[in-house]
C-alpha cells in the first residue's frame with residue numbers, strides 16, 4: 136500500500152515545470168521548482184523539519200517544549216505543521232505587514248501569534264526580533280529555531296533542494312535563481328550545485344529594491360513579502376552568489392500576475408520576483424537555448440489574494456499600470 140504515516144514524509148521532492156509564455160524573447164530554457172507542493176505550502180517546510188529534528192537530537196527541544204520564532208509566515212507554517220505532528224506548542228511573532236490570512240493559517244494549526252510593528256528598527260524593543268527573544272528567554276522549555284542564523288536552514292537545502300535539482304535535470308542545470316530572505320535557500324542549494332558541478336553552475340540571487348543584498352546604500356521599505364533584509368543574516372553565504380538582480384515591487388507583482396494568468400502558476404510575490412530576476416539576468420547575459428535555468432518559487436499565491444491579486448489593493452499602492460497590463464478588459 137502507498138500510505139504515508141506522517142505529513143512530514145511528504146516534504147520535498149517538488150516538481151520542475153518549464154515556463155512557456157512569460158519568458159517572451161528569452162531563449163534559455165527556464166524551468167521553475169514549485170515549492171507550494173510541500174505539505175505546508177512552501178519551501179520553509181524543509182528547514183522546519185530539519186531544524187526541529189536537529190533540536191530534538193541535540194536535546195534543545197524536549198517533549199512538552201515550546202517553539203518561539205519571529206517569522207513572516209511560511210517558516211511559521213512549516214514549524215507549526217511539524218510541531219503539530221510531534222506534539223510541541225508554538226508561538227510566532229510576525230510584523231504587522233504580514234497579511235491577516237497568513238496569521239489565520241498559523242492559528243489554524245494551533246499556534247499562538249503575536250503581532251509587532253514593521254516600521255521600527257531591528258534593535259527597537261518592539262521589533263519582532265526583540266519580542267521573540269524576550270518570549271524565548273522567559274518561557275520554560277522554549278526553543279528558538281532562529282532561521283536567520285541556524286545552520287540547519289541552509290543545510291536542509293544543501294541536503295534536499297540541491298540534490299533534487301541536480302537529479303531532476305540529469306546534471307544539466309546551468310543556472311540556479313532564488314530570492315534571498317534569510318539566504319538559506321540560495322546558500323544551501325547553491326553550495327550543493329556548485330560543489331557537485333565543480334563550480335560550473337551559476338547562482339543568481341533576486342532581491343527587492345530597498346533590500347541590503349542588491350544595494351546596501353539604499354535600504355528602504357518595499358511590499359514584496361518574505362525576501363530582502365536590512366542586515367546580513369548568518370544563513371546567507373556571500374561567497375555562493377555570482378550575481379544579484381534587483382527587482383522592483385511593480386516588476387515582481389506584474390510577473391506574479393502573469394505567472395498565474397499565462398502559466399497557470401498561482402504563486403506569491405517572491406516567486407514573481409525570482410522569475411523577473413532570472414529573465415533580467417538571462418537577457419543581460421544573452422543566455423541561449425543551451426542554458427538550463429532553474430528558478431525556485433517559494434510559495435503559493437493563495438496567501439496574497441487580498442493584495443497582489445486584488446486590483447483595488449494594487450491601484451491603492453501605485454501598481455495601477457501593472458493591473459492594466461495584466462487584467463482582462465471588462466465587458
Ligand code: PMP
Pocket residue numbers: 179207209210314315316317318319320321360361362403405406433434
Ligand atoms: N519567499 C518567501 C515567500 C519566503 O517566506 C521566504 C523566506 N523568508 C523566501 C522567499 C526566502 O527564502 P530564504 O529565507 O531561504 O532566503
